Amino acid sequence: MQFLYPIGLLALAGLMIPLVIHLWNIKQGKTIKIGSIALLGESSRASSKSFKINDWLLLILRCLLLVLIVFLLSQPYFKKTASSSHKAGWVLVDKTIFPSVFKTHRKTIDSLLKKGYEIHNFNVGFTQLTLKDTASNETKQINTLSYTALLDAANQLVPSATSVYLFADHRLNRFGNELPAVHYKLNWIPINQADTLSSWITTYAGKKYEAKSNPSHTTYQALNSADEAPINIAIQEAPGTTDSRYLIAALKSISSFTGRKIIINPQVGKADIAFWLSDEAVPANFKSSIASKGTLFQYEKGKLIATASFMDIDGRHVKLSKRIASPNQAEKIWTDAFGNAILTNEKTNDLNSYHFYSRFNPQWNELVWDGLFVKALMPIVIREKNPYDFGFEDHQADQRTFSAKQQEITEINTVGATTITIQNESLAPLFWIAALLIFTTERILSFRKKTDYVKN
Structure with a gap:
């Protein structure tokens, strides 16, 4: 037994009150003078007191x-x-594929x-499912939500450290930009797809491509054979700097990926895109x-501002110094953590200008080391009506999957399956019942004692 307010026990000093009342409950006697003895000499006064406890039971009850x-x-x-070391868990499976999953993994389920x-x-x-749902003939609706969003949402419903078995495929297009962190024990059981090869037609910058996808990779092959005009790019950097080498490497990656010919610093003709990598003002001849x-x-x-922040590029974060x-x-196209x-x-009318408030330099940020660098430059180099998805589309038919060695989900606060719950159960009702019984007994005994005294 414990006490929420132990300081209240100091009131036990009040136990002295009934004891003092019992010991000092002595009535003073009255002296009555009688006429026949009035002439007799008055004897010396004497008094006596008895501190004897006459009723121990009443004293004990009142103290209690x-x-x-x-x-x-x-x-x-x-x-x-x-x-509880054997706490039940959850089985997660898309209702639309539950019949086929149950047929394949019946023993496990x-x-x-x-x-x-x-x-x-x-x-x-x-929603909770039953085995009756394995015979459901409902129209199948494609679940378009990412696994990242669903696993994050499950954090709000699944108790911490609970064991969860998830039956789902490992396709990359079902995940968002970040892998989720969960507080339950996730056991991912991959399901085999009937079709692991797929293809589709897509358009990039006015050019059609055929995409072919399998679990390991997706490739694009140009369909129209007409040659497109090359992209002329002019680059000018300040003396003593090497920022252009990172930019040129990214431009070559874009050329290789899209199949577009890119000419850097052309000898003839005007530039379609110009990069001015210098603190100095852009001269008029460069603009012309x-x-x-x-x-x-x-x-x-x-x-110049030194900062421990990050660059926000299409929802992805890159360290910024x-x-x-x-x-x-x-x-604003790119921002830092503070906006x-x-x-x-x-x-x-004649120019599309981008103003960069950092540098293509690892001492300024880590963009040049990140694969995001190529994607970030893509809408600038390949001008497209929908630039943010250009070359990096998320297609439903994409069959690429996680590698077996790749870490998928981060588990947090999952120390073990044993759940320990500590509850504080109040003992006040028992003490109130005991107090009522003792008070009733004390009143009955006290009333009987007064009645006997009157009879005597």
Whole structure:
């Protein structure tokens, strides 16, 4: 037994009250003078007191009543510990494929059900399923939510450290940009797809490609044989810097991926895109070398700010160490963690200008080391109406899967399956019942004693 407010036990000092009342409950006698003895000499006065306790039972009951009141003030409780080492878990499976999954993994699912596992739909709401759903003939609706979103949502419903068996494929297109972190014990059982080869037609920058996909990779092959005009790119950097080598490597990757010919610093003709990698102002002759409706990407000069932040590019984060103070009026393309502009865009009648408030330099940021660098430059180099998905589309028929050696899901706070629950059970009702019984007994005994005294 423990007390919520132990300081209340100091009130036990009140036990002295009934004891003092019992010991000093002595009535003073009255002296009555009688006339026949008035002439006799008055003897010396003498008095006596007895501190004898006459009724021990009443004293004990009253003391117990005070003790119970003190305990109630201290709010006693009993700490109860419940441990469960065989807690049932969840089975997650998409309802639309549950019949085929049950047919293939019947022994595993039956074994889990005998252990008390519940089957839930791996979709919004996570509704509970039964074996009757294996015979369902409902129209199949494709689940378009990513596994990342669903596993994150399950964190709100599945108790921590609970064992969860998930029956789902390992296709990359079902995940978001980040792998989820879960607080339950996830056992992923991959299901085999009937078709592991697929193809589709897609269009990039006005050019049609045939995509062919299998579990290991996806390839694109151009269909139209007409030669496209090359992309002329001019690059000018400040003396003593080597930022251009990172940019050129990314441009070559874009050329290899898209099949578009890219000419860097052409000897003749105007540039479609120009990169000015210098703190100095862009000279007029460099701007005049850009074709009409072309693009200018330029470094901005200003107050240097050291920061421990990141660049936000299409929802992905890249470490940022330095930046240039930037205005907030322009259209922001890339930002830092605080919403400050890192790349802005403005369009005029003859020029599409990008203003970069950092550098293509590892001392400024880690963009040049990240595979995101190529994707980030893609909409600038290959001008497309829908640039953010260009060359990196998420197609439903994409068959690529995780490698068996690749870490998939991060588990947090999953120390073990044993769940220990500590509950504080209040003992106040028992003390109130005991106090009522003792008070009733004390009143009955006290009333009887007064009645006997009157009779005598």
